[in-house]
Amino acid sequence: MAVREVLKMGNPLLLRVARPVTGFGTPELEQLITDLFDTMKAQDGAGLAAPQIGVSLRVVVFGVEANPRYPDAETVPTTVLVNPIIEVLDRTLEEDWEGCLSLPGLRGLVPRYRRIRYRAFDPQGRPIEREAEGFHARVVQHECDHLDGILYPFRMRDLRQLGFESELERQEQREDAPAPPIPEAVTPPR
Numbered sequence: 001m002a003v004r005e006v007l008k009m010g011n012p013l014l015l016r017v018a019r020p021v022t023g024f025g026t027p028e029l030e031q032l033i034t035d036l037f038d039t040m041k042a043q044d045g046a047g048l049a050a051p052q053i054g055v056s057l058r059v060v061v062f063g064v065e066a067n068p069r070y071p072d073a074e075t076v077p078t079t080v081l082v083n084p085i086i087e088v089l090d091r092t093l094e095e096d097w098e099g100c101l102s103l104p105g106l107r108g109l110v111p112r113y114r115r116i117r118y119r120a121f122d123p124q125g126r127p128i129e130r131e132a133e134g135f136h137a138r139v140v141q142h143e144c145d146h147l148d149g150i151l152y153p154f155r156m157r158d159l160r161q162l163g164f165e166s167e168l169e170r171q172e173q174r175e176d177a178p179a180p181p182i183p184e185a186v187t188p189p190r
Helices: 027-042 134-147 165-176
Strands: 047-049 059-064 076-098 106-121 127-133 162-164
Touching: 027 047, 027 059, 047 134, 059 134, 076 127, 076 134, 106 134, 106 165, 127 134, 162 165
Parallel strands: none
Antiparallel strands: 047 059, 059 076, 076 106, 106 127, 106 162
């Protein structure tokens, strides 16, 4: 098990376009994938891209079953994608909150395509093709963006919708709390 350091926004490697993988079934690729999954799980992530751990290769991993960072999320199958390509199947954009291990403690409201098809290779070089929608599609788009040097704030329409998780949760709790009683009018003395 090797939990690697996750690069943070500001590191120039996160802004680079990653190189395609050319060798499949190698011990180096297997170790990279193991490190990605170990790091993702240690951080309670929904996915992780190789550039986030300092490796500029087009490899992403993802998978969600029960995740404390995404308690209401639908299940996303545990998957490894090597050299992925995304095809948009429905141009409808849906906005939802996203976080990222490279922007710890922050969340932003990000538009993503509702339905996609992704094609890639598994670690042995066998082709993969799947359709995804909803949260699954969001996770795939988010992770594949990392391969092109794109972090989720670059996709946001309104940076006022970017905030620290702790503050956003506080605001949400305030909105859910019952409104304070309206005081009766007080007549000032004459």
